[in-house]
Amino acid sequence: MTPKNISTAVVPQYSKNDFAEEVRAGLCRTGQKELPSKYLYDEVGSALFEVISVLPEYGLTRADERLLQRHAADIVTRLKSHVLVAELGSGSGKKTRWILEALARRQRTTYCPIELSPTALARCESELGQIDCVSIVGFERSYLDGLLAAAAGRREDDHVLVLFLGSTIGNFDRDAAERFLMEVRRILFPGDALLLGTDLEKPLDQMLDAYDDELGVTAAFNINILARINRELGADFNLAAFRHQVRYDSNFQRIEMHLRSLVDQSVTIPRSGCSVSFTADETIWTESSHKFRAGDIPALAKRCGFHCDSQWLDSQWPFAENLLIAE
Numbered sequence: 414m415t416p417k418n419i420s421t422a423v424v425p426q427y428s429k430n431d432f433a434e435e436v437r438a439g440l441c442r443t444g445q446k447e448l449p450s451k452y453l454y455d456e457v458g459s460a461l462f463e464v465i466s467v468l469p470e471y472g473l474t475r476a477d478e479r480l481l482q483r484h485a486a487d488i489v490t491r492l493k494s495h496v497l498v499a500e501l502g503s504g505s506g507k508k509t510r511w512i513l514e515a516l517a518r519r520q521r522t523t524y525c526p527i528e529l530s531p532t533a534l535a536r537c538e539s540e541l542g543q544i545d546c547v548s549i550v551g552f553e554r555s556y557l558d559g560l561l562a563a564a565a566g567r568r569e570d571d572h573v574l575v576l577f578l579g580s581t582i583g584n585f586d587r588d589a590a591e592r593f594l595m596e597v598r599r600i601l602f603p604g605d606a607l608l609l610g611t612d613l614e615k616p617l618d619q620m621l622d623a624y625d626d627e628l629g630v631t632a633a634f635n636i637n638i639l640a641r642i643n644r645e646l647g648a649d650f651n652l653a654a655f656r657h658q659v660r661y662d663s664n665f666q667r668i669e670m671h672l673r674s675l676v677d678q679s680v681t682i683p684r685s686g687c688s689v690s691f692t693a694d695e696t697i698w699t700e701s702s703h704k705f706r707a708g709d710i711p712a713l714a715k716r717c718g719f720h721c722d723s724q725w726l727d728s729q730w731p732f733a734e735n736l737l738i739a740e
């Protein structure tokens with residue numbers, strides 16, 4: 414393994430050039446303007462998401478945590494012994510703790526959080542570094558590069574358990590999600606496992622409220638992407654001239670977050686080398702959160718080279734943890 418020293422890593426999450434170029438590509442295109450949702454998560458955006466995850470309207474994170482806490486023992490008994498755990502996104506560490514503690518009761522365990530943000534990696538290490546019989550090796554890489562590097566460190570009789578929690582898979586378009594799961598599968602050996610968290614379809618009002626909370630935290634989370642473009646690319650977005658908007662597209666079974674321009678206006682983005690005009694009511698599409706049906710997961714798993722060994726559903730907030738085994 415070639416672990417990065419997670420406490421001294423300084424590589425920025427994305428190079429400024431990528432950000433400038435992707436902003437230009439997303440805003441200067443004809444048709445629906447869009448921004449990649451990964452750019453919602455700078456320091457401010459990540460802190461706002463932490464607040465979202467404790468809002469009464471947003472039950473997703475609590476459901477994920479409840480399921481892992483309640484069923485960790487059951488989940489790990491379904492795994493072959495000697496497990497190397499690789500987590501895509503280091504998360505808050507809270508929910509991962511249950512799995513690691515359950516595994517460490519059986520054997521010593523290596524935990525490889527994979528995360529582009531050095532701050533998040535460092536937090537993960539301080540949160541989970543104290544568990545007996547668990548050693549942490551962080552990878553400051555993108556998901557697939559990091560997984561490849563982490564899996565390369567497996568010992569002969571190790572099985573890999575990939576954790577992809579919190580329904581982050583829902584941020585991918587359906588076909589991109591399938592391609593991504595196939596890529597994960599290609600890195601794994603038969604018998605390796607993927608624990609996949611998926612938020613499930615629920616009554617419309619509940620879904621809309623979860624992304625449009627009364628306090629306005631999700632609105633701030635969304636508008637922060639424009640503030641970030643101002644901060645990092647020297648743009649002159651007037652934040653008060655855009656409004657957070659949430660839609661549910663039942664065809665695609667997804668929540669969409671948009672930023673709606675309240676007036677005709679134009680914005681200059683110097684470090685992207687462009688100006689962008691907006692007509693009143695025109696939107697920038699900033700995120701999709703696809704929702705799933707528990708019954709559809711086994712077929713999805715099959716198409717990607719896995720079989721669905723078991724599912725655990727939350728009774729308070731429709732959400733599923735799915736244990737997929739590589740075929």
Ligand code: AVJ
Nearest residue numbers: 465579580581584624631702
């Ligand atoms: C962290 C990606 C799962 O899609 O529900 C929360 C992000 N966006 N509120 C989600 C989010 C708006 C969240 N994920």
